Amino acid sequence: MTSRLSEALHGLADGVPAAAVPDELFDRARARRRHRRAATAGMLAVLVLLLGAGYALRPGPVRWPATADSTAPGLPTRLVDPPLRTATVGRSAPGAAAMLFGGPAVRDDWKENRMAVVAADTDRYRALAPAQRQIAGFEALLSPDGRYVWAGGLLYDLTSGRSAPAGMDGYPLAFAPDGKRLAYAEHDTFTPPNTYATPYVGLYDRDRHTDVLRMRVGSAWVAPGQAAVSPDGGELAVQVRDEVWLTRVVDAEPDGTVGPYRKLPLHGGRLPGAGSWLPDGRSVATLTRSTCTDCPVPSYPRTWRLETRTVADGTLVPGPAFPDLRSTTYVHLVGWRSADEAVALVGVPGPAAVDYPETHDIATSPYQEHGTASVQLMLLRRGATSPEVLFRTPAGVTELTVAASLAIDGTVRESGRPDFGPPPMWLVAAGAILTAIAGAAIQSVVAYLRRNRRRGVSGRK
Amino acid sequence: MDEDRARAGFAEFVRAENAASTRFAYLLTGDRHHAEDLVQVALARVAIRWERLDDPGAYLRRVLYTQAASWWRRRRARPPEQLDGFVPERPAGPEDDTDLRVVLRAALARLTVRQRAVLVLRYYEDRTEAETAELLGCRVGTVKSQTRHALGRLRALAPELAELVGPAPQEVTR
Structure with missing residues (x-):
């Protein structure tokens, strides 16, 4: 039966004449092949050259002198939200910073880890985006001289734009006042269902590249921001549960391990951050917690009072009281202008803030303070009835830390026109693509209009 | 040289x-x-x-x-397929080989390229299934199945081609 199909197919095709094949088909096909190969090789060479030239001429980090000479360094009087196009620290170094800040106005859905710094000498804003979300002032710290940001295990040098591992494996607790030693906590361990513990707290010496002190804290969890290094860098105060543990480098074993030489009870209070040591190094500040009745934010009655205790025996240092800090989420001391004047960063509660009890559960840990709406830089004077507000963050900036040296000296400069640095590469690329698309669209419209005009002219003829 | x-x-x-x-x-x-x-x-x-x-x-x-x-x-415009089982109306059955060729040509156009290639290699060039498979870069089993599908489709598209492609295989029951 299929022989009939063969016959039919032959009947269909046998009458078809052979295709005309040009005599020069062989040479022409090979020549075309050679030309295409040469063109492809040429294009590849141009592409490689362009890529190589682009790599060689790529914009590098702009070095900035550590001591800026444009204006006198100081804390700016105003802070603005850095727009999306703000250059990163790595791309354009801002120089020593006056402030490191973060919050909803700085982050967005695209860059959810974003923080920003503003330089000390002029309003140069630059962005920082560590791999993990860090809270400025707690998990991301600014060195007292404003040169370094310590976040996520890295030290960012703001004068060069480079970053390098901080040298130890843990999360930040505090810079020493001279910036040479770093107090840190080894990464916490987790025991289900909800127990976190810090294996030990260490004091890392940046010059010697080693720990000069390691203190085990049992099964306690040390919250970020709750440690302080003494002015001479030789002692460390750490809040461990409801106590402040004091320890000395000179007491450390050759391997750095040491136990506390004194434990100060807090009675529900706190150690107020990196500036807790008084300038003489013989007293340490603590916070006591109470509730207010005529609070600025009635729904948030938490009130903090600053006290100073001698490290020798833990007794209160006599003197007039510091003013109460009513309706305040947290208090972080930046430093001391004198034994009677402390500079502090104070969290202001927003409508969503809830005055939780002083528990150290990870979900409501004191350092996070959900609902903090803004941060104020304050001067607390003994005997004063109220604190003096030096600076307050604008709306949307809920995290702030400052260069301690500037805040303690009280040097303030008038804010000027913000500089957000060179545009990022993605913006340049997007601009080029949009320009190309717009150019192509305009060309198409012009060509369409010309065609129509020609048709109109020929139609009239 | x-x-x-x-x-x-x-x-x-x-x-x-x-x-x-x-x-x-x-x-x-x-x-x-x-x-x-x-x-x-x-x-x-x-x-x-x-x-x-x-x-x-x-x-x-x-x-x-x-x-x-x-x-x-x-190809942008493909010939519309008759998916409902109805064969478009055509003049009465072929009266001679010329009509049969016209019908065959139209029916071949409805096959896929692979089905056409299999039919042409097998029945026009008299290639074996193995040769056809080697030329098309497929397995012998594929050649067999494509041949069966192609012949079946020709039968469905033009019943008058039954004398060329043979009757549909009978279903075997036990």
């Missing part, structure tokens, strides 16, 4: 294969002009690789098949 020898060999190959390859291409495409274009493109490819080809004829057919398949995929 080598180039001259290659040119001469290619010219000899074109003389020997041109007519057969054109007919093969015509049966694949159903269009003389397109078949001619297809043959020229395929011969140009053969010319480029002439020194490296062990079996230029097989390569030529393979290129014709792949190019026809590419063209078929790119």
